[in-house]
Amino acid sequence: MINKNGWLTEAEIIPSSNFDQRPENTEVKLIVIHNISLPPENFESENIKKLFTNQLDFDSHEYFKEIKDLKVSSHFLLDRRGKIFQFVSVFERAWHAGISTFNNEENCNDFSLGIELIGSDTTKFSKDQYDSLKWLINTLKSFFPEIKSSNVVGHSDIAPGRKTDPGPFFDWTKIS
Numbered sequence: 474m475i476n477k478n479g480w481l482t483e484a485e486i487i488p489s490s491n492f493d494q495r496p497e498n499t500e501v502k503l504i505v506i507h508n509i510s511l512p513p514e515n516f517e518s519e520n521i522k523k524l525f526t527n528q529l530d531f532d533s534h535e536y537f538k539e540i541k542d543l544k545v546s547s548h549f550l551l552d553r554r555g556k557i558f559q560f561v562s563v564f565e566r567a568w569h570a571g572i573s574t575f576n577n578e579e580n581c582n583d584f585s586l587g588i589e590l591i592g593s594d595t596t597k598f599s600k601d602q603y604d605s606l607k608w609l610i611n612t613l614k615s616f617f618p619e620i621k622s623s624n625v626v627g628h629s630d631i632a633p634g635r636k637t638d639p640g641p642f643f644d645w646t647k648i649s
């Protein structure tokens with residue numbers, strides 16, 4: 474259930490300051506699915522939580538230098554067991570999509586919700602993640618009726634050539 478402040482009651486809440494307001498009178502109508510692992514292929518959640526809350530020590534791993542001072546967030550993160558974390562209220566604009574276009578509309582962050590799955594372009598996602606994701610998408614669709622089934626897309630669909638996630642191992646039939 475989404476509460477009146479836009480937080481999912483079933484999620485563990487980890488508030489991020491990486492958000493701002495959606496433009497006035499914007500209907501939320503899109504869900505963007507991502508994959509993330511930090512460093513790449515590490516499927517623990519700690520570094521991701523730190524990244525989304527600006528607590529990641531960018532000197533603690535060689536790879537982190539490539540993302541130094543990156544300020545990003547997502548509304549939701551699903552770990553490998555399907556546990557849901559929420560960083561930004563669904564009413565606010567999280568910073569997950571970057572330069573992007575959906576149906577000729579730019580800046581998808583304005584009108585979308587971001588869901589990150591811990592994983593990568595080289596590995597299958599877990600059954601727990603699909604179960605949890607399917608439930609989450611249905612919950613969000615009932616809350617925001619403008620999110621039609623065709624409005625659940627991958628990051629690579631709205632930023633082709635720039636982004637590849639959720640990647641070839643993401644099985645769309647498991648959430649339809």
Ligand SMILES: [Zn+2]
Nearest residue numbers: 507508628638
């Ligand atoms: Zn992405």
